[in-house]
Amino acid sequence: MNDLHSHQDHQHHHAHHHAHDISPDSIGHKIFATAIVLNATFVVVEVGFGLHADSLSLLADAGHNFSDVIGLFASWAAMIMAKRLPTTRFTYGLRSSTILAALANAMLLLIAVGGVTWEAIMRLNSPQAVNGMMITWVALFGVVINVATALMLMRGRKDDINQRGAYLHMLGDAAIALGVAAGGVLVVKTGWLWLDPAISLVIAILILVGTWGLFKQSFRLALQAVPDQVDAEAVKTYLSSLPPVSAVHDFHVWGMSTTENALTAHLVTPAGHPGDAFLHGVSEELAHHFHIHHVTIQTELGDNQCVCSLVNDAG
Numbered sequence: 001m002n003d004l005h006s007h008q009d010h011q012h013h014h015a016h017h018h019a020h021d022i023s024p025d026s027i028g029h030k031i032f033a034t035a036i037v038l039n040a041t042f043v044v045v046e047v048g049f050g051l052h053a054d055s056l057s058l059l060a061d062a063g064h065n066f067s068d069v070i071g072l073f074a075s076w077a078a079m080i081m082a083k084r085l086p087t088t089r090f091t092y093g094l095r096s097s098t099i100l101a102a103l104a105n106a107m108l109l110l111i112a113v114g115g116v117t118w119e120a121i122m123r124l125n126s127p128q129a130v131n132g133m134m135i136t137w138v139a140l141f142g143v144v145i146n147v148a149t150a151l152m153l154m155r156g157r158k159d160d161i162n163q164r165g166a167y168l169h170m171l172g173d174a175a176i177a178l179g180v181a182a183g184g185v186l187v188v189k190t191g192w193l194w195l196d197p198a199i200s201l202v203i204a205i206l207i208l209v210g211t212w213g214l215f216k217q218s219f220r221l222a223l224q225a226v227p228d229q230v231d232a233e234a235v236k237t238y239l240s241s242l243p244p245v246s247a248v249h250d251f252h253v254w255g256m257s258t259t260e261n262a263l264t265a266h267l268v269t270p271a272g273h274p275g276d277a278f279l280h281g282v283s284e285e286l287a288h289h290f291h292i293h294h295v296t297i298q299t300e301l302g303d304n305q306c307v308c309s310l311v312n313d314a315g
Contacts, residue, residue, distance in 0.1 A: 032076040035149040035170075040069050042145045049138045053131040057180055057196055058138055060119045064112045064176065065142070068169055071105040072149075075166045078102075082257055095257035099221045102258055105165035106215035109172060113204045113211065116176065120201035127193030135196075136184035142177035146170050165214050172207040179203040224254040227261050229291050238290070239265060242282065244274040253292065262294040269299050 043065045050058030078101035081094035150170035183196035217228055226232045232253050239248045247268040256262045263286060279297055286292040 029076065029079070031152045032072060032079070035152055035166075036069060036072050036076065038145050038149060039065060039072065042142060043069060046138060046142065049134060053134045055130050055135055057119075057123075057130065057183070057200065058135060060116065061139070061142065061176060061180055064116060065173060067108045067112050068146075068173055071108050071169050072166055074101045074104050092256055095260060098258040099218060099255065102165045102214070102218040103222050105169060106211055106218050109165075109169055109207065109211040110215060113208050116200055116204040120197040120204065123197035124194055124201070127197070129193065130184070130187060130196065132184040132186075132188035134184075136181045136188070139177045139181035139184060143174050143181065146174035146177055150174060165218070168211065168214060172211070175206065176200070176203050218258075221255040221258070226253045227255040227291070230261055231290070235263070235286065235290050235292070236265075238285070239267060239282070242267075242278075244269040244271055244278065246270055250298075256294060260294060261292045262296075263292045264296040264298075266298045266300055268301070270301060272301070273299060 043062050046058055046062040046065065049055070050062055078097040081097040084090075084094045086093045147170075150167055153167040153170060179199040179202070180196070183199045186195045186199075187193060221227060230253055232251075235253065236248055236251055239245060239251075245267045248265055249268070250264065250266040252265070253261065253263045279299075282297065283295040286295050
């Protein structure tokens with residue numbers, strides 16, 4: 001039974017390969033700081049005008065925007081923690097904090113949607129007179145703030161679900177603000193007070209549809225499921241097809257963070273140890289074609305297999 005490590009300064013043989021350094025901080029700390037300041041400032045402005053206009057819709061939207069500030073701060077903090085070096089207690093570092101932040105962001109969105117839905121239903125049952133023009137201008141200002149924030153966050157949305165969560169959060173807020181603005185205009189033009197809560201209810205449903213996928217993905221990652229971008233069956237087929245390999249068992253793939261994936265597997269090679277070059281090549285292939293960046297492979301002769309003790313072993 002042999003292990004192999006791709007770092008040459010180790011004398012023991014254990015395959016753990018880092019194909020390249022993937023930093024979750026792909027959009028920069030300054031962008032997150034700017035986004036937080038912009039949105040926090042808008043919350044204060046919206047609360048002030050909401051109280052002045054006696055507008056429940058503006059106050060409700062301010063509460064929703066405050067959840068954005070919390071979500072952005074959580075995402076930023078997760079990016080910082082993800083760069084912390086491993087310790088004797090946290091041997092993988094704090095990379096998984098990005099998963100927790102993405103899950104928290106999705107949950108905040110769902111809670112905010114619930115709050116908006118409840119408020120919309122209450123206002124449909126009991127419409128109230130509002131200052132439509134003030135609502136419109138404040139909401140349009142919110143659209144500008146949210147779109148600007150989303151554009152700042154857009155670059156990292158494809159590679160990191162944590163950043164995608166923040167990006168979707170801002171787009172959702174822009175949609176809500178636009179709906180509030182449109183409702184304000186229509187109320188002024190028609191006098192139909194029910195339009196404002198009706199538009200808010202439609203927007204809440206749209207945000208729920210867009211958020212549910214993010215929630216499911218981050219929840220699965222929190223439970224160490226195979227990441228969506230990794231085809232576990234294809235990976236196992238690839239490993240099984242390698243010439244020296246006769247069997248693959250104790251096969252596990254999970255997300256270490258929202259950008260980094262890991263794999264452990266036992267490869268049965270009856271012909272003997274395949275060599276460091278072979279295992280390094282396998283690690284490179286897994287990184288470049290299967291999005292797996294941390295690979296631990298143990299090779300065995302097959303006469304005394306070390307079987308994983310997990311009841312539901314994926315191998």
